[in-house]
Amino acid sequence: MKNPLRTPSRILFIMLVVNLVPSCTQIPIEKVNLKISAWKGTNINELIKYWGLPTNQRQVGDKHYAEWLNKSSEPGNVSISVGSGRHSRHSGIGIGLSLFDLGGNDDACSRLVTFDNSNTVTEISWQGTNDFCYQITPDLSQILMNKEDVGKQE
Numbered sequence: 001m002k003n004p005l006r007t008p009s010r011i012l013f014i015m016l017v018v019n020l021v022p023s024c025t026q027i028p029i030e031k032v033n034l035k036i037s038a039w040k041g042t043n044i045n046e047l048i049k050y051w052g053l054p055t056n057q058r059q060v061g062d063k064h065y066a067e068w069l070n071k072s073s074e075p076g077n078v079s080i081s082v083g084s085g086r087h088s089r090h091s092g093i094g095i096g097l098s099l100f101d102l103g104g105n106d107d108a109c110s111r112l113v114t115f116d117n118s119n120t121v122t123e124i125s126w127q128g129t130n131d132f133c134y135q136i137t138p139d140l141s142q143i144l145m146n147k148e149d150v151g152k153q154e
Contacts, residue, residue, distance in 0.1 A: 026130050026131055027130045027131050027134045028130070029130055031134065032126070032130050032133050032134045032137075035134055035137050035139060035140075036111065036124055036126050036133065036137050037124055038139075038140040038141065039113075039121055039124060039137075039140055040121050040122070040123070040124055041120065041121060042120075042121050042140070043119050043120060043121070044064070044066065044113070044115040044119045044120075044121055045119060047066075047113065047121060048066075050138045050140075050143060051068055051111075051137070051138065052068070054066035054067055054068050054113075055067055055068055055069040056069070062116065062117055063114055063115075063116065064114070064115050064116070064117075065112060065113065065114055065115075066112075066113045066115070067110065067111070067112045067113070068109075068110070068111045068113075069108075069109075069110050070108065070109045070110075070128075070132070070136050071106070071107065071108045071109075072106075072107040072108075072132060073106050073107075107128070107129040107131070107132035108128045108129060108132065109126065109127075109128035109129060109132050109133035109136055109137075110126060110127050110128055111124060111125075111126045111133070111137070112124070112125045112126070
């Protein structure tokens with residue numbers, strides 16, 4: 001009896017679904033907001049230690065601003081496909097490779113931090129790609145847990 005899951009069209013369909021479903025998901029904006037806003041109340045020097053040097057800094061009155069602009073341009077992925085076929089006693093394998101640009105992604109994230117004269121972060125706003133902003137922002141709770149673990153070992 002022939003296994004219905006082995007037919008080429010079913011295998012192709014399963015591969016297509018497996019590859020497309022993860023690309024449709026996106027981190028919710030609330031989750032990004034929580035991760036970024038967790039840094040409110042910290043010292044700007046601590047934030048710089050984990051976020052890196054800001055792209056821009058300025059002062060207006062008694063408010064200080066630091067801005068991080070991050071961009072990522074990923075070229076289109078190279079597409080490689082492999083197929084096989086069988087007819088009677090003959091079988092064959094085909095390999096395909098796309099040599100053209102498939103579009104790629106341009107991700108960006110701008111995070112603007114306001115801090116006061118005592119270097120305490122008072123506000124954080126952001127805009128950009130949810131997934132990218134979430135990915136590039138360090139997780140403060142994880143950093144604090146790591147510090148506790150290091151303190152226990154000493």
